[in-house]
Amino acid sequence: MKPRKILFICPYPFDEAPSQRFRYEQYLNIIKNEAYAFRLAPFLNLKAWKILYKSGNSAKKIAWLIISFIKRFLLLFQLHSYEFIFIHREASPVGPPFFEWIVRFIWRKKIIYDFDDAIWLEDPGEKGSLKAVLKWKSKVRNICKWSYKVSCGNEYLAEFAKKYNDKVVVNPTTIDTTYHRALEKKDSEKTVIGWTGTHSTLQYLKLVLPVLDQLSTNYDFELLVISNQKPDFDVHYMRFIPWSKRSEIEDLNKIDIGIMPLSNDIWSQGKCGFKLLQYMAVKKPIVGSPVGVNEKLLTESRAGYSATNEKEWTQKLSDLIEDYNLRNQLGKKGREYVEKNYSVLSNKNIFLGLMK
Structure with a gap:
């Protein structure tokens, strides 16, 4: 019997972003033990991630964004064997939910949509800016509508998602308590x-x-x-x-x-x-x-x-x-x-x- 396959669509490289690490990456061994096969498909690779949020290097940033969009587009032709498409936050950082629409209505795959912030709102420091427009915040409600299930980090986020989907799960951000542990602290005057x-x-x-x-x-x-x-x-x-x-x-x-x-x-x-x-x-x-x-x-x-x-x-x-x-x-x-x-x-x- 072949294992059921899950494709994880995410913004950042493996083991680099807290939201990804604590929303699903720390469950990957559990998923494997439950006879699931999976693949990770970040929008940014490690090289792109390391320069994107630093000042300067505008030409390199644009080049990496173009490469990342091309890779995301090509991924659309590789979805046939996956039962679930787990999307953390979004498939791409800007633009409409083109990828998500194709997954739902062309490939007819089951989307599990996961988020742990009020990502449908404009960031407080970006209101009215071109960056806010490009992020296309309205896509969040559409992806909620198209999803098989929506995974939310708390009740507040779940209340938003329930306006658009009946299958909403409060899935809290969790801690691997075997990794996060108390160590003996050296005495300090301060x-x-x-x-x-x-x-x-x-x-x-x-x-x-x-x-x-x-x-x-x-x-x-x-x-x-x-x-x-x-x-x-x-x-x-x-x-x-x-x-x-x-x-x-x-x-x-x-x-x-x-x-x-x-x-x-x-x-x-x-x-x-x-x-x-x-x-x-x-x-x-x-x-x-x-x-x-x-x-x-x-x-x-x-x-x-x-x-x-x-x-x-x-x-x-x-x-x-x-x-x-x-x-x-x-x-x-x-x-x-x-x-x-x-x-x-x-x-x-x-x-x-x-x-x-």
């Missing part, structure tokens, strides 16, 4: 407040800079920023570490308190709270804005505190800086919560159910 994320979310960290500035007058702490891009601000108490797959668990374990500030808007409502999950998985207490799924994670886990204004941020961070034992207690609760509710193992059946 408490480390940590933030991790990509360049696109660094804007949220700026929201708590006034709080951190104030705290720095009373406490000797360090702000550790782990990202693929250095922040465009500099403060005396900050240390930047470039994100690296090789050292990501070691780097997360350097943190004593994990933070996730957010603005309270419709875009942030779609966030899946992944930063909080990462901190909790390595037994770190959390402080976050109770926006979207963050509120659920903070309330249910009891692994830290919600903070909605500068006064609350100041008080909650002060409490954690001053109390080592409290940090340990909350960190343990967070780890237990992730293992039970947001681990790969606990979510395995939900993910595999997408292919049934």
Whole structure:
């Protein structure tokens, strides 16, 4: 008996983008063990990915985009043997859903459409720009309509998808708890407040800079920023570490308190709270804005505190800086919560159910 075949359509190369790693890549071994065969088809290859978000190299960027579109077009002639086409976010970063339409109405394949952000909305920093127009945000609702099933990272995203499709599954972003684990931390005189994320979310960290500035007058702490891009601000108490797959668990374990500030808007409502999950998985207490799924994670886990204004941020961070034992207690609760509710193992059946 031949294995059932799945084609994963995604924007970025394997093992490079957090959304892909934690939405489906960490399930690939499970899929293989369940007698599925699969192929990954990223829009960008590794060379294109490494230059696309850096300044300059305009000619190379255009050339790689053209090559990527050609490869995506040629892929349309290779779909005959696949039962499921799993599309993470979109088949191409700009333009109408031409690929998705062909898959659904010409090849008549079953599309599993997966997203973990409010991708039907314009990015806050791109409203009214040519870039926003080219992204063709209206295609999201069309792909939802054409899909066999829609996989959403939280209830807010699912409510949008349910307007266009009856088969919507809340499939949370999860953590591989055998990989994300607590390591013994070396003693340090300074408490480390940590933030991790990509360049696109660094804007949220700026929201708590006034709080951190104030705290720095009373406490000797360090702000550790782990990202693929250095922040465009500099403060005396900050240390930047470039994100690296090789050292990501070691780097997360350097943190004593994990933070996730957010603005309270419709875009942030779609966030899946992944930063909080990462901190909790390595037994770190959390402080976050109770926006979207963050509120659920903070309330249910009891692994830290919600903070909605500068006064609350100041008080909650002060409490954690001053109390080592409290940090340990909350960190343990967070780890237990992730293992039970947001681990790969606990979510395995939900993910595999997408292919049934």
